[in-house]
Amino acid sequence: MQTATKSRTKGYFGDYGGQFVPETLIPALEALSDAYDALEKDPEFHQQLDQALHHFVGRATPLSFAPRLSKHYGLKIYLKREDLCHTGAHKINNAIGQALLAKKMGKTKIIAETGAGQHGVATATACAKYGLECIVYMGEEDVKRQRLNVERMQLMGAEVRPVTSGTRTLKDATSEAIRHWVTHVEDCFYIIGSVVGPHPYPLMTRNFHRVIGLETREQVLAIEGRLPDALVACVGGGSNAAGFFHPFIDDKDVAMFGVEAAGFGVESQKTAATLSKGKPGVLHGSLSYLLQDQNGQVDLAHSISAGLDYPGVGPEHSYWKDEGRVNYSAATDQEAMRALETCAALEGIIPALETAHAFAWLDKQQAVKDGSLVVINCSGRGDKDMEMITEYRATTRGIA
């Protein structure tokens, strides 16, 4: 019985998480866990990480008041500007953290998976900076959708391997990266790009992103003298949301809203709204909500944003959902695109398509009252999406 309790609590958030991976990887996960625990308590590691985040990534990122959006929605809206991080999104926080950890563990070969390409670019960047070899697995479909990011990774010396199995998107890129890891576990370090995967990845990745929430807290207290009424973030795997929310999790008066990608609509067959539509299941090493069919086969996800196009979600989000701590909803492709246009026109900020889903919450929400203090995590910038945006606008204009 003792074993049962022990095995169920290690790496679990409530009922979610765990280590559902082949035996081959378990010793590597244990070594990773031990190394991470040790470095977590090591002031020198934190000093190096802080230095890199400040001088290389450009942290702290600003907390910008958004006056015209505020007026438009009748709220007091601030944006946490992760879009201003080096490489254009929050992903670099975790990539730098894990690359530094890999270096400390004496690993020289890095692998990563990527959807939109942001995590791939962030990892390629960190590897160039620290002199590490880098291979990025990317679904063939995404390679097409995000050509520019592929070029960026290659320019920084990374090898991009297109994945042609399954749906040819983030899900299959992740499976392929895990297979590579199983085969080269002795000398290679897998930098997972979200709060997914087996323990300790969901915990570690969330902690490397906590800087988002910690800075926000300090900044909002300095500017407004109080905590926000609400936090809003988009959720695919859920890394930006996890890092943003976690430092506020015990502040019961701070409401939290996670926005998933509904694709064509939550009830359609083309959606990525895992928490709204999925059921608990196991994918890529952890137990969490999962889009799956009546036989427990993983369903195809769909979203206009490659970064949210994933049928799973981080286990801690599943826990927060069941606990009722975070309110999860979903925005469609169309709603996200409309919100992106509004933000661009009113604030001069083009958010990433992923991030646009968080902005779409403003159009639909009825949970917070007028004048509330709301912080949106502007997790990435939209430069990488300009082709998609242009194409989408051309198509919809054609229909109208």
Next chain:
Amino acid sequence: MNRLTQFFKQQPSGELAKTLFITAGLPSLDRFQSTLDTLVFSGASILEIGMPFSDPLADGPTIQKANELALQQGVNIAWILESVQTFRLRHETPVVLMGYINPVLHYGVEPFANECARVGVDGVILPDVPLEEMERVREIFHNHDIALIGLLTPTSTNERIQQLDTLCRGFLYIVMVTGVTGGDASQYTSKTRDFLERVRGLVKHNPVMAGFGIQQHSDIEPYKDLLDGFIVGSALLRILLDSEDQEVDNALDTFLSHLQP
């Protein structure tokens, strides 16, 4: 008594047991039963039937492709259980089901174990359920006299090998390489022998069967003294996947003859 236990009890020492793996529903739904017959008549000691999953993390391209084909044809757990039931009308060969945990969780572990026992399944292999997650399923299977078969890999510590030997039944699956299925024996090195010797020294309760990369009997010959048997999967599936319909039987016969000592 569980057919696996019974089989190993009667197995003459020095003789290698042969487990043949096939993904359920291959080469086609119609020809699955007759292919199982062929495998039994070729001298399979144990049949391992793969339950397809959309995201098989421990498998290489061959089994991935086989999974996709099986899923396209609508193979699911219910179909597989029914197939085992049909097979049992003709054969007493032990049957082991191999599959990833999600479809089993979705079906329900207790109903799955119960059905396995009813139709005549003898063991299960769940490659994404390591020691850490085993407790949620182990007793359920063992209560139904379905052996939960553990996997040992070159990276397994001595302590883990001993724990798996204590907790698992049927046999232990020795993963010959650090990697996924579908490789070949060129991946075996001097470390492979060291690993098998380590396993032999530590395992006290279960027979040990080696798999991953075995394509013919000569691949396993050098390690004969350290094993109770071997498992062939991807190489057999490649015959089924790559041969033209009319050639399958001949190609399969030739392949199976190379698995004889």
